[in-house]
Amino acid sequence: MQRRPIRATLWLICALAFTSPVWAQRAQVTLELGFDGEVVADSWNPLKLTTRDITAAQLVLTLDQGTLREGESLAIYQADINAGGGVAVFEDDLYLPSWRSLSWRLLGADEVLASGTLDRRNLDARPLNLIVSAAPSRWRDQFENDARVMTIPPSILPERLAAFDGVSSLTIDGSASMPNLEAVLAAATAGAKVILIDPLPASHKPLEALVTRQTQAGAGGLYRTSRDGLANLVTQLNVPTKALTTALLTPTLNETPDLPAQFPLLVASGAYLLLVLVLVRLAGAPGLVASAALALLASLAAWSYLRPSTALNFQGRSLLISSGNLARRDDLRTVFTLPQTTLTLPEAARPFRPVPHSYGPDTFELELNRWASEALFLKPYVTTASLHWEGGELLNTGAALLNDVYVQGLGPQGALEPGSRLTPSSSEDTLQPDGYEGLLELLPDGTALARDGGIFHIGLAPPQNPVAGLEP
């Protein structure tokens, strides 16, 4: 009898011996937001989630973008993580508006696997200046005092344009290993200045070759400079991509439906009510029947005349900022809804105003009240340029006709057929095409602007080859 407790204890120890490894191997999760934890508010930021020994989970990031006066306004990011066990990396880009609180959690089947917050003190809308260097301290004094400068290992540079939305410059001095060319091009196309400091070691030959081949990409540029030229380059202004994207909002895209004039409606409704009263008063039973029939007819007529054919008006504009053969593409979608509805897009997007919404790697959802409109910007991406400069000529390398070609400082240039070239000349006509005003005031002389329907093309002039006819 006395052996029974001992035996039970031994069995318990055996059981614990088998189960303890399961307990010991807690899931390991690392979430990196921004570049090495540095995020840029009101921009798209890279997100990297590294998991170990997790098969499936859901990442939920909750961001309160409300204000003291207007209260809470939540933006909720959700992504399904199908890691499949082992070490897995999930990467995406996240638009981070100015936030009051930001927290995240990784949810397993029935438990929270990991969680964390990002303090509001990290909120900073200044763009980042990234340095890929083994000895970065020697470059710090080349930047302005209030510039956000940080050193990053080349391996963490993402190969996605949106990740570099908040990056002003990327400096590579050759002392660290060479970053991927795709990441460098993504940074340049997004609008960052990619600066290579000479002399570069032999390991950086592919990067040197790239910069020799191409000095511009999308909204940014690729530069080679000496140690002394860095300060000059980093203080040059970038293309104002955010302001250009916002300029797409004007003129207003979504018009409210044309309401029928008030007076005829008042006359019609007044006449109906009066006629019903007269019929009921004077025509007895037939009058009552006639009134009922009239009510039915009036209802049907009012419905068919007043009810708009489309309750949801969806429109869009796009902006391609190109230089070289690459372009940064930003898409604007505007929606006007008459009924209260839930808008779902199969793309990652951000609302123009800080309204509550939920989003994910390839989805966006927003509740809209009745008679409401909203503007949404899709995640920017790299695409092939259609309009760009080459040797003082404008090229249309796309498949569509580009209309209303306009060169800042020279004036309208007409249309540009697909595959054709155009040597811009000064035009006496200085009238800007409709819709160009907001964009042109943000662009320097020599910039070409054209459109293909709702797609605006901006061709940035190469800095080394000023456009003929313009004052240097």
Add this chain to the structure above:
Amino acid sequence: MNALNLLSHRLARSDLLQLATLFFAVLFFSFVITWPSAPSASNDTWFSVAQARILCLSLLALGYGSALLEVKKSQVNKVALRVALGALLCLALLSAPVEVMSYALSYPSLPLPYSLGLMLLDTYALFGVGMLLGRLLGIIRLRALLPLAVPAVLVGLIMADLALGLELLNPLSALSQVSLAHLGVMATIAVVTSLYLFTPSKISPKESTP
């Protein structure tokens, strides 16, 4: 006289015709003042038209229900009550195009059939509540208070729901969102009203003279 003739005669009588004119004038006025003059403004006409319509119909139903019920059971003229109820339901139907017109552009979240049906159901049920009110005031010999009691009952129904946090009796809250509880309560009252109105009385000297 068939039912149609009874209804048309009832509607053509000056008391109901004057109130119908007033009712239509209220609808027309609420339509006029809330139709947006600027094209960019949101169209909220339905909200005021529907509220005005249900309030007017509720007051008419309560008023006619309470005024037509005699104190003594032996004097109750159920045919007159049925015809009055029918006339009020006719008014609800005849005023429906104004609501349809305002609904078409306002795009409220409520379905149109629900809104139109609610008007009829509440008119029916509140007619029964009005009969009960008339009977109670008759028992305590205070029928002179009917002009005050009718709006007071409507306000009481609204306030009771607000105080209790329920959506059972208030016709206005039933217009803000689909309320099955309100529909259930009103349907129950309507059934009880129907049972009373359409069950033949043992002694009804006025049955044949509406």
